[in-house]
Structures are given as structure tokens and as C-alpha cells.
Amino acid sequence: MKAARIYGAKDIRIEDVDIPDPEDDQVQIKVKYCGICGSDLHAYLQGWGLPKEPHPITGRTLPITLGHEFSGQVVKLGKNVSNLKIGDKVAIEPVIACGECENCRKGQYNLCIKAQAKDGAGNFLGFSQDGGFAEYANVKSVFAHKLPAGMNYEIGALAEPTAVVYEALKRSRLRAGQDVAIMGAGPIGLLMALLARIAGANHIFIVDLSEVRLHKAEELGFINTINPGKEDAAETIKGVLPNGVDIAYEAAGVQATFDTALKVTKRGGTLQIVALFGRPITFDMTKDLIMQGINIITTICYNNSFPQVLGILNNNKDLFDKIITKKISLDQLVDQGIKEISADKQQVKILVSAED
Template sequence: MKAAKIYGKRDIRVEEVAIPELSKGMVVVKVEFAGICGSDLHEYSEGPFSIRTHSVMGHEFSGIVTEIGEGVTTVKAGDRVAVEPIIACGQCINCKKGYVNLCKARQGYGYTESGGFAQYAVVKQENVFKLPDEMSLELGALVEPTAVAVHAVRESQLKLGDTAAIYGAGPIGLLLLQSVKAAGASMIFVVEVSEERRQKALELGATFVLNPLECNIKTFIHSKTNGGVNVAFDVAGVQETFLNGVTTVQSGGEYKIVSLWENPVTFQPNAIVTAEISVSGSYAYRNLFPEVIRLLACGIIDGNAIITSVIPLDRIVEEGFEVLMKDHNQCKILVEMDI
């Protein structure tokens, strides 16, 4: 089969590789669509993560079951599925507490096991989730990033009627926007430098979209909320958004960090202490795929709205990674294996 393998910084190659071996409890999935994630782009630009032990990338993917191994009872050949990439050990202290996303011995498809930038993937039956007939396989590839957004909202302090700010309107930011709207936020501010992404945020339900290069974010948000939002979500992951974002949260509110950061942040903690603001993190998701599939299938979250391109696997570098490096108006690029 063909698969995209990472060898180093800006070195991804589509090559012929063997299909992983099918064993007990495993399922062969003919991959149809796989999304290029921000973390994939980071590896392309900066080099492989230290956790990577397998070179075939891709952790946001969907496909069709073609074969099942001994003991598989949850799916059958022909089923259309989304794949959850996290493989938890089930035995560590975090797993026993239910925090499988924080597993101490966490593995993952696309990192430690062959991933979804390939024509076939072999995964555990526990990691495949059937899609309803009315849901496309393109949307199936968006279940994973949507789960990241939904988990962040579920873990936040956000309540029905609260106000929210979202810093960054890339794929996760736009999915977060729809998630906080679905959760009942009464006013949503989206802070983003890209005009196209700001426009998309408006279309998806943002109350206000703000360009931080053109207005004073703190002054504007405070004037509209009488002192700041209840919850702000950071999906940009740079010092400027952190420094500005904390100042737009009302006393007793929450600053929820969803992004992974390339560089450390220097800040004055007094802004947090004197307003009793909670700063918290949100990592991946846990036990959410069925709920997220329903949200996407019924259109409560519009996944199609964030797809900007569909490209062939053979062009994953030129039309995928390189485009995302240069064109920040792009949002989610899907790789289709059969074109």
C-alpha cells in the first residue's frame, strides 16, 4: 500500500509499505479520508516528536472495514467507521481514574503505530466507531478534531448563558466556536488575524470577530461584557494571545488552554492572582466519539464548513503541508486515498 512517512524536518515521502498484520481483536480499515492536523504540520516544520516510534503519520481518519480478526464483535466488513487514535494501557493510575487521554503509557495510531496517511490501517476494535448512514466519510475524518473541541468545552466552567472568547480560528477554533454555541454561550468573541477565518467565524455564529492588529481586544470585550468573558479558550498558542487573553476574562472566570505550544510564555502572574482567574488545560478527549459522531451527523456542529481542500495522498506534501505552511487562510485539508 501507499503511505506517507516522515523522515525528518520537511521530509515526508509517499512510499510503498506493507499493510500492518491483522491479529486477534484487530480490524483492517481501508482508509478513505484523513485530516492534516496542526500537530502534523508542526512535525513537518520542526521535525518528528520525541514520542514518535512509527514513521507513517495521520491520526484523524475514517474508512471502511474490509476484514476483521478473531474475536472482533463490534464491527463487520463493510462498516463505515471513524478511528480513535489514542491507545491507552488501562492499567496506569490515570487510566484507572478514567483519564485515558492522560495515560502514562499512551500509544497512538499515527505516532507509535502506523496511522491514517495510508491506504490501509489495522487498529483495535475498541478504536473504531461506526458512522450512521447519513454521515459522510469526510465528516468521519473530522470526529477526532471535533472531539478535542467538545472535550475542552465539557471540561470548562462554561454554563448556559455565559460569554466566551476564542483566540485563534483555525480548525479547532472554529469547532470550538460551534461547541460553545451548542453549549449555550450567549455571546462569543473570536480573535483572529486572518480575514477569511474571521468571516468563516461570523458565518458559524460568532457574535463579534476581532483582529488583534486593528483593535484593543481587552477594551472591546470589557465594554461588551461589563468586565470580561466567563471563559476564554486559547487555541493559538503564542505569548500574545495568552497575555491578552487572560486580561479579557472576568474575575473568577477561566482561561482554558487547548493548544500545544512551541515556545514558553513569560507573564506576570498578578493578573491571574488579583482576579482569581483559573488557568487550566485541556488535552485531547476521553470517551467522546459516539457523542461527537451524533453532533456531526445531525449538523449541530457543521464539519463541512471547515474543510477547505481535498487532495490526493500522492500530493500530500505539495498540496497539503506546503500549502498550510504558506496559506493561513486554509483551514482543514483532507487527504483522500483513492484519488
């Protein structure tokens, strides 16, 4: 089968590889669509999250088939699989977990203790086990979630990034009527805004330097968009809400947006981290946090969320379809996918298909 294999930074090769039959607890998926994520971009540009030494659970090292935001159809069953049948349409939850450690037994399998790799390799398919930029993929059946009737594969491929923001929504404990600010209008920031609105948030401010991305937010119906290159975001938000917002979602992952998020969060409020940060940041623990009573909460991937996320997507298919801005073939993954999404702010979610 055809697959996009990553060998290291700036080294992705489209190759013909064999795929074994699924293991006893696995199903084999014919991949329909796989989305390009910001973490795929970091893997390509910097080699981020890739296993340079054997991963503690999978034992895998490079090369790896990239891709973790995917949907597809079940074509083969492991002998112990009873929850799925051939022909089922599914979205894949790409977490790698042992299922046995303390955190896994508590249901926090996204924080699997055994999945911690010394070299920082990610505990995802597409990083430490073969993923979805391929014609077929083998996945544990418990992590293959049936799509609701009538949902297409394109929307199904949005389940993984939507689960990321749904986890942030859970962790921040957003309640209907609260006010929020979202730092960043990239794919995660826009999905965060959509879920906040669906959850009943009152004011939703979106902050980004890109006019193109702010325009996309406006196309999705968000009116409180702010370009901090043209106006002071904190002053603008506090001009409407003098005490600030209840929750600020940091979906950009840089020092400047983190600083703004702190400034606009009301005393006693929550700063929810959604983004990954490419470099260390600084803040004054006493002045910025303790004296303001601000709680900083982090997330890593998700747990026990895919059924709810698929329900949200199914109830808002036309809305989430606007997040998909381009579809390409597997052969176009690097030049028209990964490189383009890093340079073209008009692109929100690019989907890749391995089908001819």
C-alpha cells in the same frame, strides 16, 4: 499499499509498504479520508512528537505513517473482535494507551502513564504507531467508532479534531448563557466556536490577526470578530462585557493571545487552554491569576467523547461541512496539503484521500 511515511523533519516519502493482518483485538480499515492537523505540520517542520527511540508501548521508531484524523471502512477483523463487522463505516480515535495503568483504569486513558515517552513522542497513531495517511490502517476495535447512519466519511474525519474541542468544552464546564472569547480562528478555534454556540453560549468573541480567517468565522455566522492588529481586543470585549467573559479559550498558542485571554477573563472565570504552545510563555502568578481568582485548565486529547461528538456532527452536518475547504490525494500531501495549510489562511481543514 501506498502510505506517507515520515522519517524526520521535512522528510515525508510516499512509499509502497506491506500491512500485516490485524491483531486479535484490531480491525483493518480501508482509509477514506484523513485530515491534516496542525500537529502534522509541526511534525513535518520541526520533527515534533516523533519517536526517535522505541516508544514505551508500541516499541516503534521512525519511520512512521503519519496521520491521525481519519475515517474509513472495516475490511478485516481480528479474531477477538465482536463489536464491529466487515463493511462498517467508522471514525478512528487515535489514542495509544496501555489500558492497565491507574489512569487508564480510571477512564483517563488520554493520560496513560505508560505512554509517556522520554523523547516526547506523541501517544497517537500517526506519531508512535502507523496512522491514516495510507490506503489501509490497523486499529484497536475499541477505538473504531461506528458512524451514525447517513454520515459521510468526510464528516467522519472531523470527529478527531472536534473531540479535541469537545474535551475543552467538558473541562471548562461551559453552561448555556455564559459568555466566551476564543483566541485564534484556525481550525481548532472555529470548531471551538461552533461547539460553544451549539452548547448555548451567549456572546462569542473570536480574535485573530488574519482577516481571511475572521471572514471564515463570519461565514459560519459569528458576528463578534476582532482583529487585534486593528483594535484593542480587550477594550472591545470589555466595551460589551465590562466584567469580561466567563471563559476564554486559548486556541492560538502564543504569548500575545494568552495575554489577551487573561485580560478578558472575568474575575473568578476560566482560561481554558486548547492549543499547543511552541515555546514557553510568562505570566505573573500573583497579579494575573491568584488575585483575579482565574482558573487555568489544560487538556490533552480526549477520553470517552467520540460517541457524543459523532452525535453532534450528525445533527449539524451542513454546518461542519463548511470547515472542509479542500480535498487532495495522498501524492499531494506535502506540496498541496501540509505546505499549503501553513501558508494559506483560507484553508481550514484539508482532507487527504488515498483512493485513486
